[in-house]
Amino acid sequence: MKTYIILLRGINVSGKNKLPMADLRTLLNDLGFKNVQTYIQSGNIILESEEGKSVVCNKIKEGIQSKFGYDVPVIARTIPEWxxxxxxxxxxxxxxxxxxxxxxxxxxxxxxxxxxxxxxxxxxxxxxxxxxxxxxxxxxxxxxxxxxxxxxxxxxxxxxxxxxxxxxxxxxxx
Structure with a gap:
């Protein structure tokens, strides 16, 4: 299981793309990610997954698009990369x-x-x-x-x- 730090671009900025962190955590848990945490309201996530970075990013991007209707860029880093x-x-x-x-x-x-x-x-x-x-x-x-x-x-x-x-x-x- 790898730990990833995930960054979302452009949510909860100036009233646009509002995405409550509790709803985001629920979505990420539903997508099968483990030990999901968020930090402040600007799209900072820590989670664990067996999957590679690109799969994790695509899964999150598609999940947000499907559930909230936002096309949000997603960037991931491993702990050593961070x-x-x-x-x-x-x-x-x-x-x-x-x-x-x-x-x-x-x-x-x-x-x-x-x-x-x-x-x-x-x-x-x-x-x-x-x-x-x-x-x-x-x-x-x-x-x-x-x-x-x-x-x-x-x-x-x-x-x-x-x-x-x-x-x-x-x-x-x-």
Whole structure:
């Protein structure tokens, strides 16, 4: 049985794609996943399955589409992949409020993209991750999921430092 950290993109954001976590947990249990947990309202899930990542993602995506009518991108990582992503963060972590991890649905080969006006914000593309350091703050940065998706032809979802660390804690405590 493998433990996965699952990230949903675009639910419970600005009143769109409302998905109560209790209903989501019920769906995931009904789909046969084990030890299902959710964290906050933004589509963070920890679960166990015998199946591989792509099967897990497709099952969740199809289940949400069928039960709730939302076409929601689903990204999964194993515990070792999650730990590696955290360990490889290349920027200072002295101010965790400006640290974020962008999880991609597939590996990319680009290392730079053309982005104008990012001021002191920094990013690093590394396979299926993008690390961002937003000195201007997340409310002002141009380094967004939409930008990365458009420029790299991927699905992207971002989690801040606190959420990224908390998901690892929850996944390894179970």
């Amino acid at each position: 730990k590696k992503a955290i360990a490889k963060y290349p920027f200072p972590i002295d101010n965790t409020k400006i640290v974020a991890f962008v999880f991609l649905n597939k590996k990319v080969y680009e290392t730079k993209i053309d982005v104008k006006g990012i001021n002191n914000d920094e990013y690093l593309i590394d396979n299926d991750m993008i690390y961002i350091y937003c000195q201007s703050g997340f409310g002002k940065t141009k380094l967004s999921n939409n930008l990365f998706e458009r420029k790299l032809n991927v699905t992207a979802t971002t989690r801040n430092y606190k959420t990224t660390i908390k998901l690892l804690e929850l996944a390894t405590d179970s």
